[in-house]
Amino acid sequence: MGLLIKGGEIVTASSRYVADIWCEGETITRIEKDIDPPAGAEVIDATGKFVFPGFIDPHVHIHLPFMGTFAKDTHTTASIAALVGGTTTYIEMCCPSREDDALEGYELWKNKAEGKSACDYTFHMAVSKFDEKTEAQLREIVKDGMTSFKVFLAYKDFFGVYDEELYKTLKLAKELDVIVTAHCENAELVFQLQQQLLSEGKTGPEWHEPSRPERVEAEGTSHFASFLEMTGARGYVVHLSCRAALEAAVAARDRGVDITVETVIPHLIFDKTYAERDNFEGAKWVMSPPLREKSNQPYLWNALNSGAIDTIGTDHCPFDLEQKDMGKGDFTKIPNGIPGIEDRVNLLYTYGVSRGNLDIHRFVDSASTKAAKLFDLFPKKGCIAVGSDADLVVYDPNYRGKISAETHQVNNDYSGFEGFEIDGKPSVVTVRGQVAVRDGKFVGDTSRGQLLRRR
Numbered sequence: 463m464g465l466l467i468k469g470g471e472i473v474t475a476s477s478r479y480v481a482d483i484w485c486e487g488e489t490i491t492r493i494e495k496d497i498d499p500p501a502g503a504e505v506i507d508a509t510g511k512f513v514f515p516g517f518i519d520p521h522v523h524i525h526l527p528f529m530g531t532f533a534k535d536t537h538t539t540a541s542i543a544a545l546v547g548g549t550t551t552y553i554e555m556c557c558p559s560r561e562d563d564a565l566e567g568y569e570l571w572k573n574k575a576e577g578k579s580a581c582d583y584t585f586h587m588a589v590s591k592f593d594e595k596t597e598a599q600l601r602e603i604v605k606d607g608m609t610s611f612k613v614f615l616a617y618k619d620f621f622g623v624y625d626e627e628l629y630k631t632l633k634l635a636k637e638l639d640v641i642v643t644a645h646c647e648n649a650e651l652v653f654q655l656q657q658q659l660l661s662e663g664k665t666g667p668e669w670h671e672p673s674r675p676e677r678v679e680a681e682g683t684s685h686f687a688s689f690l691e692m693t694g695a696r697g698y699v700v701h702l703s704c705r706a707a708l709e710a711a712v713a714a715r716d717r718g719v720d721i722t723v724e725t726v727i728p729h730l731i732f733d734k735t736y737a738e739r740d741n742f743e744g745a746k747w748v749m750s751p752p753l754r755e756k757s758n759q760p761y762l763w764n765a766l767n768s769g770a771i772d773t774i775g776t777d778h779c780p781f782d783l784e785q786k787d788m789g790k791g792d793f794t795k796i797p798n799g800i801p802g803i804e805d806r807v808n809l810l811y812t813y814g815v816s817r818g819n820l821d822i823h824r825f826v827d828s829a830s831t832k833a834a835k836l837f838d839l840f841p842k843k844g845c846i847a848v849g850s851d852a853d854l855v856v857y858d859p860n861y862r863g864k865i866s867a868e869t870h871q872v873n874n875d876y877s878g879f880e881g882f883e884i885d886g887k888p889s890v891v892t893v894r895g896q897v898a899v900r901d902g903k904f905v906g907d908t909s910r911g912q913l914l915r916r917r
Contacts, residue, residue, distance in 0.1 A: 463502035470508025475827035485852035488894035516550025516853025521775035543804035543871035579911030592627035607915025646682035667744035671752035680706035687714030776802035780874035816885040838916035852895035
């Protein structure tokens with residue numbers, strides 16, 4: 463009979479006002495003052511709360527065979543966690559390795575998600591090699607609606623591409639008008655530094671960052687930008703972690719390269735001392751690129767506020783403590799990743815908007831709207847407008863609490879954000895007009911999510 467969200471303060475990337483939102487079926491059909499609900503309509507009182515467009519996480523790993531193990535989430539657990547945290551759409555990295563067939567990998571990732579996600583989803587298609595079959599396969603995948611690729615300039619001999627393959631991928635992407643997302647590190651430098659450190663008996667998680675220092679990431683970013691410049695392709699740097707890498711991206715942008723930048727919530731919240739904790743505890747915070755010197759954080763926050771950094775994701779990739787233990791005695795074998803899909807929005811609001819200087823419109827833009835525009839989801843996603851999908855987050859800024867693994871929905875036995883305070887959280891979340899979260903608890907349909915085919 464329809465859903466009415468009444469009396470909330472609507473905040474988008476460009477506007478802020480109090481109004482009611484009427485949803486019929488899966489879409490928003492009216493935005494007006496004082497809408498009278500028809501008989502039988504569900505009414506949600508949003509007085510004193512914000513109403514945001516559903517948030518979009520542009521970078522998650524759910525099904526992921528990696529470093530001899532698998533990420534812990536299923537699409538059911540990850541999507542519930544996402545919704546409780548206000549994320550109504552995620553973009554998963556479909557990552558077959560160099561040894562796998564790309565098209566078979568794509569079908570596998572789709573099958574893992576189909577009918578098992580509570581929220582909507584789509585994919586970035588990893589190009590882990592470029593052989594005689596790749597071009598035809600990528601054309602077929604793009605025709606199926608996946609309009610973004612992923613390349614790794616890291617993880618040598620597993621996911622990583624060689625320069626010839628990178629060039630061919632970008633040339634094809636330019637032809638197909640597909641954006642290419644990139645993990646930017648210099649794989650050879652990482653490998654050589656890892657071997658040097660291990661030979662010196664430096665085996666603990668505290669040596670992960672020195673094996674992939676800031677200059678290695680800056681070089682990878684500059685390298686990617688040069689290939690974009692030579693091919694005319696559009697590029698997107700994922701999980702950028704430091705000032706040096708951002709300066710490389712901005713320099714490329716200033717000379718006309720079409721390059722956009724994502725950072726992820728761990729790099730805004732943690733510094734490298736977390737990965738240096740004693741008794742192997744630091745392994746909880748091992749990710750790539752690594753956590754950096756704290757001096758990078760004000761620079762990243764300011765760049766996010768100014769728009770020099772375009773989007774904020776998570777690189778959600780949960781591994782249990784037992785899996786992290788695989789790297790005892792050799793930090794290169796610690797599965798890389800930190801869970802974050804549930805906490806991104808609350809942490810960004812708390813330490814950006816509530817306690818920091820992040821403009822609330824940039825908050826919405828970087829966590830929702832910009833990703834929708836970059837990845838061909840706008841205006842169905844990422845905004846509050848008549849005709850848009852009714853993905854809405856009623857957000858209570860007066861809530862006060864703490865993050866804990868004891869209460870999170872992620873299928874992971876620890877939280878890197880354990881004990882962090884949050885100022886606010888979603889009280890109601892809808893997925894295409896259906897309430898999925900009420901009073902902070904999941905009440906939705908675990909098969910509600912649809913694969914979003916783009917353009």
